[in-house]
Amino acid sequence: xxxxTKSRNTYIIGMILMVVAGYALLTCGxxxxxxxxxxxxxxxxxxxxxxxxxxxxxxxxIYINLVxxxxxxxxxxxxxxxxxxxxxxxxxxxxxxxxxxxxxxxxAICFFLLYIGTVVYESVFFVQIEKKTNELSK
Numbered sequence: 001x002x003x004x005t006k007s008r009n010t011y012i013i014g015m016i017l018m019v020v021a022g023y024a025l026l027t028c029g030x031x032x033x034x035x036x037x038x039x040x041x042x043x044x045x046x047x048x049x050x051x052x053x054x055x056x057x058x059x060x061x062i063y064i065n066l067v068x069x070x071x072x073x074x075x076x077x078x079x080x081x082x083x084x085x086x087x088x089x090x091x092x093x094x095x096x097x098x099x100x101x102x103x104x105x106x107x108a109i110c111f112f113l114l115y116i117g118t119v120v121y122e123s124v125f126f127v128q129i130e131k132k133t134n135e136l137s138k
Contacts, residue, residue, distance in 0.1 A: 003132055004064060004067060004068075004129060004132060004133070005064075007125070007128060007129060007132065008060060008061070008064050011060055011122075011125045012057055012060065014121065015053060015056050015057065015060075015118065015121060015122075016053055018117060018118070018121055019049050019052060019053050019114060019117070019118065020049075022049075022113065022114050022117050023045060023046065023049045023114065026045070026110040026113060026114070027040065027042055027045065027110075030106065030110070039102075039103075040106060041096075041100070041102040041103070041106060041107040041110075044096045044100050044102055044107060045107060045110055045111060047096075048092050048093075048096055048107075048111055049111070049114055051092060052088075052089070052092070052111075052114060052115065052118060055085065055088055056085075056118055056122060059081050059084075059085070059122070060122070060125070062077075063077060063081070063126070063129075064129075067129060067133060078126065081122075082119070085115075085118075085119070089111070089112070089115045092111070093107070093108050093111055093112075
């Protein structure tokens with residue numbers, strides 16, 4: 001179980017770094033290469049990215065608690081987590097576009113790219129944790 005705690009801490013740090021790096025790359029790339037001809041939504045993307053990190057950290061903390069309590073039957077959590085994250089991201093995109101006067105396309109594309117990055121990162125983490133719990137149970 002100690003290795004799972006180390007993995008959790010590594011995940012949280014990695015998730016924060018991945019989203020910050022993704023945000024920086026998307027923002028700098030869009031501004032430097034003039035990918036969008038309108039004002040790039042720097043602040044709305046930053047706030048939405050922070051909320052995405054908060055969701056991911058909360059989901060992983062819940063997952064770790066579930067792993068400690070019940071080692072089997074976590075497939076429903078995986079599915080629920082992915083669906084809730086998708087709904088959360090869609091609500092963030094729609095809410096941000098309704099509450100601010102930004103162009104939808106640049107914000108939605110950049111935020112969706114961050115979403116895809118977090119899904120891939122979290123999936124790799126879940127696979128690693130499953131391998132560790134299977135090794136511990138043998």
